[in-house]
Amino acid sequence: MRKIWLLGGVAALVAVPVIAAEMAPGKTIVRSEVEGKVKEHFAEVDANHDGAITPEEMRAMREHKRADSLDAHFKRLDTDGNGSISRAEFNAGHAAMGPMVEPPMAHGGEGHGPGPGGPMGGMHGMGGMMMFQQADANKDGKVTLAEATAGALRLFDMVDTNKDGSVTPDERRGFRDQMRAQWKGKRGG
Template sequence: MNKKISLFALGAALIAVPVIAAPGGAKADGDGTLTRTEAQAHATQMFAKMDFNKDGKIDAADRTSKRAEMQAKKFASLDADGNGSISQAEWTNQGAKRAERAEKRAAAGEMSEGKRHAMRGPGKRGGYRGMHGGMMGKADTNGDKAVSQAEFQTAALARFDAADANKDGRVTAEERKAQRGEWRAKRAAPAAPAS
């Protein structure tokens, strides 16, 4: 179980790595291309954001810290009067607000939360394949179930280098589009049978 939590935490953290060189990635200068230097700076910023407990690595402890932070914020949003408990009226009010937001999303034609979650599964972004191997396995080079800043940088720059098809030190929108097509093809390919 602990191993699964660690893999989940690392995989979730590393899902952000494609942002560096993938579609819509960091464009520090806004010219539509991403340089290797910009990718490296973005990776440094992303690592700092994901290392919630600031221990120099991304692991299950970071996931636990982030979850506790999110739960505290959610509780505070429910506890409207700030008395440390959630009354029936506060709970009912939150449910009414949630229903109102869902109606607005439906009217705007946005996908429902249930459908969004249903899209996640094996091979989907945020799904199981990316969390149990894949990016995590590639970034965690020493196998300690944690990703150091150096490992994170190395993985981010490897993704940048893979996207930089003409090796000019810049990733253009066309190169990102081509890489996105390759990733989709890999995800759609059936998994190789275990031997």
């Protein structure tokens, strides 16, 4: 499971309902859980505890989580724990991942360009900064807990199509499919 939740900083704060499936597959999410997750993650990203998250704090959190992820990956491959990866360890680690699959873009599909499925969309790169700017309601270059919560709940309400205060896996799937269709329409197909 990819850890998109922690990689996106504030972007993740406002996208909680969409990515909740990665945190709790098959689980219905209620508004209070979203508020709790936003508060929890906000405290983690707000490194100087001043009540606001800056783009620099987002980048620092992303870099920290990326370093942790790379370290964990290295440790998984370094099965004998000697601090280096032999060809045999490398091959075994990649064999355990299953057959290599070409990225969807190799066949004209989606998934690696700008937009919800690729590294430039969603929680990564430019998409993360766009979400930061959207969450920054007063445009002061930082996002407060109130702004992050408001953004997350706005998105939650969009995904909660029957307005019952909870988002089901079916509602998340429907919202994701709707966003993909809009994205495909914007890029011409």
